[in-house]
Amino acid sequence: MSVGTGYGFCVVGECAPGALTAALAQCLGVRAADVEVAGEEYDPQTRNWQAAVSCDCAAADGEVSWVLDVYVSERVPAPPGSRDLARGLAAALGRVVVCEARPYQSGACWVAVPDGRTVRGRLYDPGDVAGRTGFVMDALESPLPQFPDARTDFIYEAVSLGRGWDFSQALRGLSSALRSWCPEGRLELRGSLATDAYDRFSDIDLRWTVPGERFAAAVAGAGECLGRVRPLLTARSDPEFHGAPDRRLLTYFFRDLPLFWRLDLEVRAASPSAGAIPAGCDWPPAVGALANAVGAVKAVRRGRDAETVRGLVERGLARVGAGEPASGRWAEDLVRLADAAERVDPGARALALRVRELVTAELT
Structure with missing residues (x-):
């Protein structure tokens, strides 16, 4: 019927x-x-x-x-x-x-x-919540004039698919750290987490808008602030925005989170910035190659076409001077990439180890 x-x-x-x-x-x-x-x-x-x-x-x-x-x-x-x-x-x-x-x-x-x-x-069903009766909008991820008494916060219980992974705990810790560091700032979800189009391979994408007078300090201090709640594995400032007076894109891998769940933090100034803004730095070539490896694992698990995966693998190999083309046996190719990255830069050993573990868990 x-x-x-x-x-x-x-x-x-x-x-x-x-x-x-x-x-x-x-x-x-x-x-x-x-x-x-x-x-x-x-x-x-x-x-x-x-x-x-x-x-x-x-x-x-x-x-x-x-x-x-x-x-x-x-x-x-x-x-x-x-x-x-x-x-x-x-x-x-x-x-x-x-x-x-x-x-x-x-x-x-x-x-x-x-x-x-x-x-x-x-939205809470009719009752008495914080002195308000009837239906009560407790919190919103962005303020709306129709609900002037709602708190501005992420709806953490909704940032999860309930299928064995849950972004909410990681998101809560990272956002709490940033809000404590700059209470005047505004945090927003970006990318797939903002639209419900995410899966367990998705990055954690945030936009952090801070007063102009706090912008330079926010860029300089974000890593230390985040590292207090989640130990950092590696960090990067996207060179594309190093000349921008009011924007930076900072990327972090964490030691105790899945490598898929890196944080891409867009920092913006709400008003003209003041003070010297740190120039930032890109990943060393070996770390960039390992980031390509993580992207390749993600592409395989998402069912992307072979040319997309091959491009990620071969760009990673080129970064560390291992110019041999990818074989198409992705697990072998990515272990080879991780080994080459570690040889070129022993400082990338911890990330290379995590990449090899990821390849074993996801592709073998």
């Missing part, structure tokens, strides 16, 4: 039945006549139970105004995911729309705003 799709949403602000009907029709590609919106006082005798799209709408207390229970029948082809539908409704209604960030618990949600953005949040 065919089964439809159910959605749960919360809306902030006025939401007239006619506007909601039009918005659902627009987002789901059906006629308005095929959508039925029923309030709390609907009459079961007159309700159209055969509607292609049904929506129960109830008033709510607290920081959301309405709770919607939407059912889309199997007659609607290819219904969108919950987050995509929330984004469409927010744009069509001109209102903030909240949906559950499945499969997570603890109130994790996506908050869609009319301009097309979605922000993770934590």
